[in-house]
Amino acid sequence: MLIGIDVGGTFTDGVLFAGQEVKKAVKRPTDNNNLQTVILGVLDDLLAAVPAHTKVQRIVLSTTLVTNLLATGKGQRTALIMIPGYGLPHQAYQLSADTFFMKGAIDFRGREIEPLSAAEIKNLADQLKQMGIKRAAVAGKFSNRNRNHEDQVAKILKEEYPDLDVFLSCDISNRLNFPRRAATAYFTAMISPEWQRFVDEVERALQQRGEGIEVHVLKADGGTLPLETSRYFPCETIFSGPAASTMGALALTMDKHNSLVIDIGGTTSDLALLVEGLPLQASRGAQLMNQYTHVQAVSVRSLAIGGDSPLIYKNGRIDILMDRIGPAACFGGETATVTDAFNYGLSLQQGDASRSEAYLQKLAQASSLDLDDVCTIVIQQVVNTLVEATDDMFKEWENEPAYRVWEVVHQRHFTLDRVVGIGAAAHSIIPSVANSLQVEPFLHNYADVANALGAAVARPTLAVYLHLDTARSLCAVEPGGIVEECGDIDKYQLVDARHLAMKYLYQLGKERGMDDYLDDHSIFLEEQFNLIRGWDRNGRIFDIGAQVAPGLITEYQGVRR
Amino acid sequence: MKPTGVLFFPAFDWAISPTHPEREERLLYTRDQLFEEGIMDLPEIREYKPRLAEPIDIGAVHFVVPDQKASLLEAHFVAAGSTLVLADAYMKGEIKNGFAIVRPPGHHAMTVSHGNRGFCNINNEAIMIEYLRHKYGVKRVAVIDTDVHHGDGTQEIYYHDPDVLYVSFHQDGRTLYPGTGFMDEAGGPLAYGTTINVPLMPKTTDAGIHYVIDHLVLPLLEEFKPDLVVNSAGQDNHYTDPLADMRFTAQGYAELNHKLAPHIAVLEGGYSVETALPYINMGIIMAMAGMDYSNLREPDYARENFRESFRNLEAIKKMTETQLNLFRHRQDTIDKNRRSQGEFFSEYQRIFYDTDYIHEEQQMRLRNCPDCCGFRMLESTAQQRNGKLYRVLCISVPINCCSACHDQGAEVYQEMIRYDRYDYVYLQDRIKREYRSFNTEKAEESIIK
Secondary structure, three states: OEEEEEEOOOEEEEEEEEOOEEEEEEEEEOOOOOHHHHHHHHHHHHHHOOOOOOOOOEEEEEOOHHHHHHHOOOOOOEEEEEEOOOOOOHHHHOOOOOEEEOOOEEOOOOOEEEOOOHHHHHHHHHHHHHHOOOEEEEEEOOOOOOOHHHHHHHHHHHHHOOOOEEEEHHHHOOOOOHHHHHHHHHHHHHHHHHHHHHHHHHHHHHHHOOOOOEEEEEOOOOOEEEOOHHHOOHHHHOOHHHHHHHHHHHHHHOOOOOEEEEEEOOOOEEEEEEEOOEEOEOOOOOEEOOEEOOOOOEOOEEEOOOOOOEEEEEOOEEEEOOOOOOOEHHHOOOEOEHHHHHHHHOOOOOOOHHHHHHHHHHHHHHHOOOHHHHHHHHHHHHHHHHHHHHHHHHHHHHOOOOOOHHHHHOOOOOOOOEEEEEOOOHHHHHHHHHHHOOOEEEOOOOHHHHHHHHHHHEOEOEEEEEEEEHHHOEEEEEOOOEEEEOOOOOOOOHHHHHHHHHHHHHHHHHHOOOHHHOOOOEEEEEEEEEEEEOOEEEEEEEEEEEEEOOOEOOOOOOOOO | OOOEEEEEEOOOOOOOOOOOOOOHHHHHHHHHHHHHHOHHHOOOEEEOOOOOOOHHHHHOOOEEOOOHHHHOOHHHHHHHHHHHHHHHHHHOOOOOEEEEEEOOOOOOOOOEEOOOEOOEOOOHHHHHHHHHHHHHOOOOEEEEEOOOOOOHHHHHHOOOOOOEEEEEEEEOOOOOOOOOOOOOOOOOOOOOOOEEEEEEOOOOEHHHHHHHHHHHHHHHHHHHOOOEEEEEEOOOOEOOOOOOOOEEOHHHHHHHHHHHOOOEEEEOOOOOOOOOHHHHHHHHHHHHOOOOOOOOOOOOOOHHHOOOOHHHHHHHHHHHHHHHHHHHOHHHHHHHHHHHOOOEEEEEEEEEEOOOOEEEEEEEEEEOOOOOOOOEEEEEEEEOOOOOEEEEEEEEEOOOOOHHHHHHHHHHHHHHOOOOOOOEEEEEEOOOOEEEEEEOOOOEEEEOO
8 A cells, every 4th residue: 555645835635545546535734833743643544544454565755844944944044155266256156144155166177276275164163153053055166076175174164163064065966056056055954954853753653653664755856765865865855745746647647648737726726747748847956945956846837826716806807816715615615716716607516506606796796797707707817827827838848948959950849738637626627728728638536636646656766967077087976976086987988978877876776775667767868078189089078867757656557537 | 137148059969070179069168167157047147049040041141052951051050040049039128138159150151151161151140130130120230250260251241231330350360260351351342441350469468459449349339329239259369269379368358248238249269168168158148247257267367477568559559540540431432432433343352161171263243333332243153062163143132222223133133044154143132031042054943931
């Protein structure tokens, strides 16, 4: 049996899944101040439904803990120590008030341009001690090509100030983009101890409830990560909510079509795309606190419109408000909402349809409009908003920068096959949206638990980046923070570089218990450059990316309709 | 504040040959630097995706012999198309200015293109300018060429066009390819003074080049009042460039760009792939975006490295005075030329294609029109790289010419296609945006779409 738990903004959903069926679904209000209790409560409800002598193999948690800690300012005060060298002005990198800039510079091939100043770092250690700052993130420009400066800074800081917790950006990400690397390290440092505590508690709670259950957390890219590994990469768990519903859509459709996934919640709708059966990833990585990070995330567009969005008549027009007052009138609420407009306008007969009519009638009177016109206006506005956002998403995907002739000549074009509705309100709203986009709607009776289902059946993912510079014997690998000298790569060809990337993929994948999925890998990046100095080649640079992409676990065989 | 548009197209799958300066590696470290700095994530910058230029956009500038399909690669269409993306973004008001960091380059490509010269097949800037003139009605354009090589292609394309000011400073043609760009190359008889060349001695430094900017280029722009300023942003004046011998720095380039404030900049040459390009490209983007670039420098830079010689600075001062004077009195010269000649001006040229090793012979005839800058007829002969010998006639009717010239150009075309004196006869009618090509052997006309 499988368990998936998705912590949402308002509700926490859980499903117990076995043999193509949701055996039990649980919904509890989310208490952001006490997430552990909510999660364990949902878990206990689900475990109670597990028949005797049946085993739960795997639990996947999709939690908003990290996002909440950061959004509510509960992350601990952290120093961000940057070694930016030359280029953009330092103020471009001022991520927080506690940002400190150190001397030192490395270039794009990992050569030191300017040494660190040990005295400056020692002074900084004193300063941090006096300021009472106990955590620090260190980020150097091009530390992904040479990590010596970051290592040295950490060493001196620890010598001078042993109580300081130091996080290095090159351990967390090896990709280009220094500000994103710095931001990711900074946020990791801010919330790491809280995340460790959370992991400890979940582990303890599970031990009490039975040994040997595999526990994963859902990542922003739609894949999972073993709970234990998440200790090193807590930021990977952000935005798992939209990832959960996107994976839920994949779990319900299980094919390689191009789908638009719309998760309609109470007051928000999240739009995502499945491109040939794979969740489309945001090209710039996830944004946390208005900063781009190196966290790979499903590309999501959030709109402030949902099934419970209240309707009012104001300044001579019918408006859709952003803040939830309560459920739709047809489900016992005291205000007409978007759901009511669809319910009455399209004669969907949901809940108590007469209540939809009664509350909409008030709006009709206030606006001196026909009841039908009120519904048409609201439906049109909702559909238009969703369709416009969809068009934007397509265009943005088609207009992603391209760096090769081949990519420009073979222009991307997105042809939509269908719209998948997720969330309780999807049943009323999605058919009209699909109709407007001239495709079929896809609505499943599990649509309202699809997020938790998606978490339950998502498989682990792993992306390995390899950068080789044979002329400098440089080998850099992500994840893992490997930036080292590699003596035997000077004769490497593309095929050797690919093999090496594979070696790391398998090695890291096995450490994460991903054995079953490693053979289903793909190469998503393959670049080779001959380095010419004078008229001769003196080396090669390779950039290889190998991954196990998001997908469904092998145990999952689909759902019965 | 509107962002600066950046179109980064390193063409990681295109090279002239594996070890050629124009190879895949050229913008690799620029990619590393730009991406590592995270400059594309800043609100001041908006990144654009390239597109293919249409054949008709290229036809508005070039006579590609025998035709575009046979002579051009997809990479050329992408680089040219990239400039059009930024041109559109600028005209639609999405960006305040834009920088196309693209390969292959274009400023050595002339009106007639038999192949590749100076690493260029088609002229990206000229294609963009004609596109802007046609689509948005832009009238006056200034092209400031800051590549170390004389942009003889752009110069030739606009040599007879008084509405396009072409200014180039470069390493003296006696010491560097293409061996032109001397002070007396100042424009055709009816467009005299709107081509301005400043040949600089090897080893000229920031101080020397900025003297040219401050005392010649900026006054020229002030007086010419262009609707649009384009920068042919070659980066090979840099002190580490392997093909040239100047002493310009990344700071110098950033400062230059800040002063020039071009609406659109387009990368041209620059072959110091590791020690110059990453820094200069950063500098230009920062300057265009109005960011502080004082923290930018090359790893081996030291301010005291280079000092301008007194003698060189004196020579530069004299040159700028002469050229400014020439520009200011250009109308007198044009009037004199109009009076002194018969119906046609004529000129003979030999053009060498260093990359493809082609020798082209060209006879140019320009109508001495009392009302406009005249139309051109180019009779061109060249043995191309595949051994084929082409003799073609190209008739070019510019967008700003009078109806008499326009009609006469069209008549000449109709007349000449009746004989088999040429392998191809081409008509480039920019007013009607009609680009015809007539294959005399097959007696077939095709129109570029």
